[in-house]
Amino acid sequence: MPRQNIIVCAIDGSEASKTAVKWAANTAVKRGEPLRLVSSYSMPQFLYAEGMVPPQELYDDLEAETLEKINEAKEIALAFAPSVDVSHQIEEGSPIDMLLDLSEQATMVVMGSRGLGGLSGMVMGSVSAAVVSHASCPVVVVREDNLVTEETKYGPVVIGVDGSDVSEKATEYAFREADARGAELIAVHTWMDMQVQASLAGLSAAQNKWQVVEDEQKALLGHRLAKYSEKYPDVQVKKVVTRDRPVRAISDASEGAQLLVVGSHGRGGFKGMLLGSTSRALLQAAPCPMMVVRPES
Known part of the structure; x- marks a missing residue:
């Protein structure tokens, strides 16, 4: 049908x-x-x-x-x-x-x-x-313990962004949901995965070196969101880039949200929706309802 x-x-x-x-x-x-x-x-x-x-x-x-x-x-x-x-x-x-x-x-x-x-x-x-x-x-x-109240009716939509193909698909769903709800979109990107750690291996531990990488990650996130912001111009976007574990960063950002959107087969922390530790932990710990977006079959 x-x-x-x-x-x-x-x-x-x-x-x-x-x-x-x-x-x-x-x-x-x-x-x-x-x-x-x-x-x-x-x-x-x-x-x-x-x-x-x-x-x-x-x-x-x-x-x-x-x-x-x-x-x-x-x-x-x-x-x-x-x-x-x-x-x-x-x-x-x-x-x-x-x-x-x-x-x-x-x-x-x-x-x-x-x-x-x-x-x-x-x-x-x-x-x-x-x-x-x-x-x-x-x-x-x-x-059962997710709060669905008169207050959370108007909370933000949260998306975890990691750059994978299914994350792209999930990001568009998140913009679409935020647009339909007249809600703010919070886009969360973390950079404590193995690739970033490897890239930092030769750097000094000085704070300014970390700042360089964080600025690069913010620019990368902005680039990944740009085409969706153009498609959904009424959606206000808050970008969160943090040197943290995905579960903690996304859970923190989802407090009071009306929806969290996650791709099911992303890179790093999002890989393996049912078997991956990050995704499993989010299913158990996210403080708001969670949308699982799968890749095209």
């Missing part, structure tokens, strides 16, 4: 899912796109033992229970963003298949995360790992 301008939010009834609904509803309003709340149910496999066919009543009960979760999520969405255009979709079967299919049609998929199984298991859960790894559109992870 052709891609639609629609935001999909996975619902499982958890507190993390409820937090994700707030973020998704606010985003849908700011982007002027409809929100679709989705969930799935499946019959426990043991009920198929010895050729037994579960009665229709069990399917009806599971569907009704899932609809209750959807209706609760819809109330949360409308309470947080009253003008949101919200619909729902319920399917029988695998949540992975459902979300991956929907990712081929949607602007983004939004999921709750609390680090424990099911739709809520961002790092350990098979559903979330599969969706982040294989979705055809960006996936936004909203942890």
Whole structure:
């Protein structure tokens, strides 16, 4: 199916899912796109033992229970963003298949995360790992402890910039999101990776030598952002260049933000979204919802 301008939010009834609904509803309003709340149910496999066919009543009960979760999520969405255009979709079967299919049609998929199984298991859960790894559109992870409040509705958008191809793609998404939200964009670039350390090997430890490298890195960041600033002239950009670890620098910059955008296969700290230590740490520690942008398949 052709891609639609629609935001999909996975619902499982958890507190993390409820937090994700707030973020998704606010985003849908700011982007002027409809929100679709989705969930799935499946019959426990043991009920198929010895050729037994579960009665229709069990399917009806599971569907009704899932609809209750959807209706609760819809109330949360409308309470947080009253003008949101919200619909729902319920399917029988695998949540992975459902979300991956929907990712081929949607602007983004939004999921709750609390680090424990099911739709809520961002790092350990098979559903979330599969969706982040294989979705055809960006996936936004909203942890249960991420603050989604009236105040953070208006926070900045943060992007980690490292110069890789997927970082370029993520940077454009970040500018697009900031533009749609009327938000400031904070672009973070750190330079304590191995290449920079190697380039500093022959330098004196004097502060002015560090300043030379930092000035070069600031100029490089400005160059990487220039074409997006030209494309999105209304986006105010704050550049943060620091000699620090990526996780700490990006987490610090994301305090009070409404979104952090990260590429999934960048150079250095961003390489290997699910397996890389930096990305894994950001999934667990980022103080705001986090968008994972993957390279083109």
